[in-house]
Amino acid sequence: MNLKSLSTLVYAATMALLLGEFLPMERTLGLITPAAAQPADPSPTTAAPVQLPSNVIPEHYDIFVRPDVGNLSFDASVRITVSVREPTSEIVLNAADLQLERAVLRSSSEQVADVALQPEQQTATLTFGQTIEPGTYEVAIDYNGRISENADGLFVARYGPPAAPKQMLATQFEPVSARRFVPCWDEPARKATFSLSVAVPKDEVAVSNMPVEAITELDGGRHRVRFQRTPKMSSYLLFLSIGDLERLERTVGSTKLAVVARKGSASKGEFALDSAEQLLGYFNEYFGVPYPLPKLDMIAVPGGGGFSAMENWGAILYFENALLLDPALSPESARQRVFVVVAHEMAHQWFGNLVTMKWWDDLWLNEGFASWMENKATDRFHPEWMMWLQSESARQRAMRQDAKRTTHPVIQPVMRGDQATQAFDEITYRKGQAVIRMLEGYLEPEAFRRGIRSYMQRYAYQNAVTDELWAELEKVARQPIKPIADDFTRQPGVPLISVQDFRAEGSQTTVTLRQERFGVDDSARDPLVWRTPVSVVAIGSGALPVTQLVAGSSRSSIPVPGTPPIKINFGQTAYYRSHYPQEAFLALAERFRLLAPADQLGLLYDSWALGEAGFTPLTDYLTLIQKAPPGAESAVWRQIIQTLLSIDRLYTGQAEQATFRAFARTTLAPLFEQVDWDARPGEPETRAILREDLLNALGRFGEPSVMAEARHRFKAFVADPKSLPAAIRLPILRIVAVSADMALYATMHELAKKAADPLEQDQLFGVLAWAEDPALAKRTLEVALSDEPSRATGLGMITRVASHNPDLAWQFALGHLDALTARLDALQRYSFVPSLAAQSTNPTHLAELRRFIDDHVPAEFRQQADRSYADLEFRLRVKTERLPQITSWLATHGPIPPAAPVPRQ
Template identity: 45%
Template structure:
C-alpha cells in the first residue's frame, strides 16, 4: 500500500477486541503459530464468491461457498464479517452427503459471525455455503463507490474494493487474516456495457436473459484475503505484453491516454523485478486501475494482479501535471509492483511484521526509480525519507519497526513513518553493510523458500545472513526490535602518516527525553575525508569505536547517508565541514543540513548551525540541496509564526533573510522550463515558487497573479507543468472575489483530477475567514464525499486549532467522509501542527471519550509533537533570531 500524503482520520470503536488465546501450547510451539483473533480448528482453502452489486441502491447480494478443513471436532464455525446480513447458512461434507442448516449469530463489535450446527462436525473437509447481503460504502473500505463527473457533465459511479488491512470481511464472510491464505473464484453479475476487473483475467462472460452479464474470473493463486479485488464501471483498458505477462491500465472512459506513462513504466519495472527477485511474476496479467477521488489512508493498493491507484497518483495530464507528478507516478507503480512479491507472493504472518511488506516496497520503489531514471537523481531524496522516520522515532511515543499488534485498529495505525520510512532506511543501511550482491542473493533465496507462504522478519534475516556471511541478524534486531535513533558523536580526528583516525561514541538522539539512558545499537558507519573519494567502514559496537580514513582534512561521518543515525560533530569539526560545504557531495550536503537542523533544534549544537550552512551554499549548488534549504526556511517560518515573543519581528527577519538567499536561485531557475534543463530544476522551480509565496515574497506573488489573470485568454502563459503551482499561489493569497472565482472554476471543471485539486486549493487559503468558508464547504455535497476530509486537512496545515475545533463540532458528518480504517487517526493528525497548549487537553478529552486505550497511538504522537514544538520554539527561536539580527542586511 502506498501511503497517502493526506493526513488521516477520526476515531471509531472499530474491532478493538483483545486477541483470543484459543488453545494452550508450549512456548516454542506458540511462537511458530500465526496470531489469530479467530478460534483455531477451521481453515479455509478455497472461496467461491457469486456477487451481484447494485451501485444505484448502494447494496449487494452474494453467495459464498467456502471449502474448509475442520481439524478439531466442533459444533460451530466462526469467521470475520462486518456489516453483512445473512439469509441462510449450511454446511455439507465435501465428499458428498446431506447438508446441515446452521444457525447464525453475529457479534458486530468483534466483527465476527458464528454458524452453529446441531450435529458436530468431525475432522475433515466441508463446504460452508452462505447467502448474504451487504452495503456499498462511499469511502474506501470494503466494496465502495466513487462518483465523478463524466465527459458529458453527467454524474457517473464506479465501484472498487479496498480490503487492507481488515476489510475483506465487509464484502466476503472470511477468515480475514493474512495467515489464512486460500484461492478465490469470483463470479459477478453486472449491467450490460460496463467493465468488471479482478485479480485474474475473466475466464468466461455470458449474457443473461435480462441483458445483464455474468463474468467468471479465473481462480487466483493462494493468497491472503486482503489482496482480493473487484472493480466495476464505465472503464477503458489499454495493454502491453512484457515478460510473458499482459500489463494493463484501466481508467474511467476518456482518461486512458493519461495512463500511458504508467503503462510504459510498468513494463520496464516488471522486467527489472523478474530479474531482481529471481522468481518471475506468477499471474497471467497485471492491471493498474485508476479511481477518482482520494482516501485519507492510502494512495494505492497492491491487490495481486489488480493494483488500485487513485487518479492523482496514476494519471499524467500534460495540461496540469508536473515533473514531480511524473516521478510520483513512477514511484507509486514501483512500490505497488514490488508488493507483488514482497507482500503478495510472500506475506507477513501477522501485522506485527507489516514492515516486511511496506518497508521493502518503499526501498524497492526508491531503488527502482534510481535505476531506471538516473536522470532524476532521486537517490538524494533518501535523506528526506529518513528524516520523516527520525522525526517520529526520536520521541517517547515511537514504537519498534516490528511491533506487537493486538487489534484491527492498531493494525490500521501501523501504517506509519516507522513502518514505511524507518523500514526503508534500515534496509538501505543493511544493504550497504553486506553489499548489493549478497543482499540480492539473500532476497532471492527468501522468495524461493517462502513463495505462497507467510513469514516473520527472522525468516528474511536468516537468508540474508547466509548469503552475506556477516552478523546481519544481530544488527537488524537492534534496529527493528527496539525503537529510537542512534546518535554517533564524532570525536577529535587525529591525522597521522596521511591517514585520519576518528573516535566514535554511540549515544541516542531523543528530542523529549534528554536525560534518557541510551539504548545500545550495533551501528554500521561509513566515513570519508572531504575531497577524498575513498571511504572506510566500521561497526560501532558496545557504545564505542573508531575508524581510520585515508587522507587528512574535514571528516564526513555517514558518508553517502546510508546509515540510520544522527551524526554530532564537535564545534571545531563542524566549522571545518561548514567551510568545505560547497565541495561536499550533494547527498552529504543534504545530510549535514538535516542533522544540523534536527540536532540544533534539540539543543545538542547551536540552532543556527543549519543557517550557517544555508548561508554558505553557492547558487550553483545541486537543485535538491536548494530544495532542502527552502524547506529549512519554510519550517522556521512556521515556527516563528507561532512565537509571539517579539510581535512577529523575528518572523519578518527570517523571511527577509530567506527571500534574499532564495531570490537569486529563483532568478537562475526562471518561471518556465528551458530546453534541456535537468528534471531536478523543474522540481526546484515548483519548490521555490511555493516557498517564496509562503514567505510573502511580493515579486513571486505578483507574477503568479499576473499569469493567472491572463491564462484564460492566453493558455500558453501558464504551461501545464506550472498550472498547479500558479493556482496554489493565487489560492493561498486569495481575497473573497478571487476565492469565489476559483470555486466557480472548480464547479465547472469536468476533469475529476483537476476538480479535486481545485477544491483542496480552496482550503489552503491564508485568509482566516475564507478558510472558515472552506471548512463549511467541505461538509456539503459540492466537493464530493472523498474530498471533504482532504479539504479539512488542508485548512489544518495553516490553522490546526480551527480545523480540530470544527471537526470535533461535526463528528457525525466527519465520520461519513472519512475511511473507517482512518477514523482513529484523523482528529489527531489535524492537530499535529499546533503550538497551542490548550489543544493538548482537547486531544486528551477526545481520546478518552472516543477511543479505546489501545487505539490512542496517533493521539499520543500528536500530543508529543505539540509539546515538542512548544518547548523547542521557546528554547531555540531566540537564538535563531539573534543570529538573524547579526546577519540581517
C-alpha cells in the same frame, strides 16, 4: 499499500518527492563492541495476538455478488471449501457489517448452522447440531452487506459534473476489510484460492485479480461475469471494480499489462503503462521468480482515501492522481510520483503477495521492502532523478517519529487484526526502507540480492516472518546479519553517533566516537545499544571511507586515511544521527561545497534535528544554509526550502514572522533568478521540481515580484486556460490563492465548480485551501465538507488550511466532528482530527488535544493519535525554547523587512 497518503497529512507531505543516489564505497570491516555494553536480547515479549481458531482452514472461496449502488448495498453468496483438522461443532470466521441469512455445511449431507454474530470481535460463529469430523467440507452462506462511500470494503467513487454524475465501484481490503465483503478467514496466514463472480450492468465493465473466464446473461439488464481462479493468496488482496471503464493494454512476454480507467481517460495512463513495462522485466530478473499471474491491471479510481494505491495481486488499485497524467495539468513532480508509486505497488507483487507476512507485526516485510525497492528500481531507470537523494526527506520523517517516546520498533506487536491500521506509518515504511538499504550496503548488493532470491523461491505462495528472511540472507552471504538487523527492527529509537575527538598523525587521523540514543523527550533517557555500521572519511583526502560496527557507550577509535575535516555516515546510507564538536562542524560547514550531495543533505538534516533537540544551537542550521552554493543539487535546496517553511509556521501569529520572511526571500530569491519561471531546453528534470517548490515558497513568503507575475499569468489563464503551462500551473494558482481577496477567491471557486474532469477539479478545489485570509480559510473549510469536491479532496483541503490556519481548522473539526468522521476510512479514522491540532503553535490546544484523544479515540487505537500529541508538545517546546535563538540571530544577520505588505488585487 503505498504510504504516500496514509493520512491526508502524510499524503500532503509526500507530494513533494525528495530523494538521492546510492554512493558505492569500499569498506574496511571491523567490530567495536565494548564488553560492558553488549546489546541485550531485543526480542519483544508480548501476549499472543487474538486470531481465529486454527481447527478449520479455508482452501477455496467461490463468491457471487450482486451490487445495488442506488441503495448502497449488495446481496451475495459464498461457497467455502474448508479443511477441518480436528473434531468441532462450530466454525468461527470473520464478518463485519454483514448480515448472514443462511449458512449450511455440506458433505454427504447438509447441516444448517445457527449463526451468531459478534460485532465487536468482527466474527461470526456457525454452530452445528453434531460434531464435524476431520475432512473436507463446503460451507455455503447467503448474506448481504453495505457499500461504503469511503475507501473501505466495497465502496463507490463518484465523479463527473452534478448534471451528469457517474460512479465506479472498487474494493479496498487491507488490512481487515475483506470481512466487509465476504465472510472469510481474514488473516494474512489463512491463504486460499478465490473464484469471484459478479452481476454487472451490461454497459459496464468488471475487473478483478484474474482474467474473465465466462460471461452469461442475467435478468434486469445485467450479465454475470466470472473470473478465473486466483493463486493461493491472502484475503486482503482480493479485488473487484465495476464501472464505465476502458483499457489501455499491451502484452509483455506472457503478461498482459493494462491501465483501466473511466472512459475517456485511459490515454492518461500511457506513462504509467510504459513504466510498468520497464519495471516488470526488472523485477522478474531481480527476484528470480517471474511474475506468476497472466495479467497485471492498474485500475485508476477517482477520488482518494487514506492511501494512494493498493497492491491487490494482478489488479492494483490507484487513485487517479497516483496513476494518470494530464499534459495540461500534471507537473514534473507528478510524473516522478507516478513512477515511484507504480514501482512500489509492483514490487509488492513479490514482497507481500507472492510471499506474505504471517501476521501484521511483520507488516514491514511488505511495506519496508516495497519502499526500498521503489527507490532502487526508480534509480535504475531514472538515475537523473537522483531518487535516493529525494527520498532522504521521507527517512528523516521516520527519524523524527523515532526520536519521540511515541515511537515503536519496526517489528511491533499487533494484538488484533483491526489494530493493524496503526502500523501503517513512517516507521514501518521509511525506517524499514532505511534499515534495508543499510543492510544491503553492509552485505554488498549482489550478496543481498542472492539472499532475496533464495527467500522468494523458498517461501513462494506461503507466509514468512522476519527471522526467516535473515536466515536466507545469512545463508547466502555467509556472514551474520541478524544481530545488526534485530537491533534496528526489534527495538525503537535512533542511534546518535558523536565525534568525540580526532587526532591527526601524518597522513592518518584517528577518530574517536561515542554512541548513545538520540531523543527529543524522555525517550532519550531510556538507553539502548545498536550495532551500527559507521562509515568515516576525511573530506578532500580522496581516500575511500572506512566502515566499522560501533556499539555501546564506551569510546571507540577508528583510524582513517587523510586529515580533518572528518565526515561520518558517508553517503547517508546508515540509520543514525551524526553529531560533531562545534569546531569540527564549522570546519565541515566551510567545506560544504566540497561535500557530495548526500552528505550535504545529511549535514543539513542532522544540524536541524540536533538544534531542535537542544544538542547544538539551532542557528547552526542557518549558518550552514548560507554556505549552500546556488549550484547545489535540487534536493539540497528543497531541504532548505522545506525547513524555511517549517520555521515560518513556528512564527505564526508573531510580529517576528515578517523579519523571518524577509530573510527567507533574501535566501531564495537569487536561486529563483537562476531557475526562472519557464523551463530551458536541456535542463535537468529535478530543476522543474525545484521550480515548483521555489514558487510555492516565495508565494508563501510574499516575494513581491513573484506574486505580481503570478497574478499577471493567472489573469491570462482565466481568459485562456491553455496559456498556463502544466509545469507551473499549480504553483501559480497557489500563489494567487495565498493573497486572494473575496472577489479573486470567488473566481477560483467558480473555476473549480465548473471543471468537468475529476483530476482538474481536485486540483482547483485543492488550490482554494492555500488562501491565508482567515475569512477565506473559513469559507474553504465549509466548501471542503460540502458536496462540491470529492470526499478525499475535501479532507486534503482541511489539512492544507491547518498548515497556515491551524487553530481555525482545529476548531472547525471539533464543531463538525460527526460530518468529518463520516468521511474517514479505516486508515484515517482515529488519526485525522488529531493531526490537525498537531500543526498548531497554540499551547492551549495541547490540553484540548489530550482531552479529545481520551474522549474520542479507543485506547487500542491511540498510537497515531498519541503521536500527534507528542508532535504538538515538541513543536511548542521548539517554539518556546529554540525559536528565540533564530530571532536573535536574525537581529544581526537578517535583512530589514519591507516597509509595507504587497497590496491585494
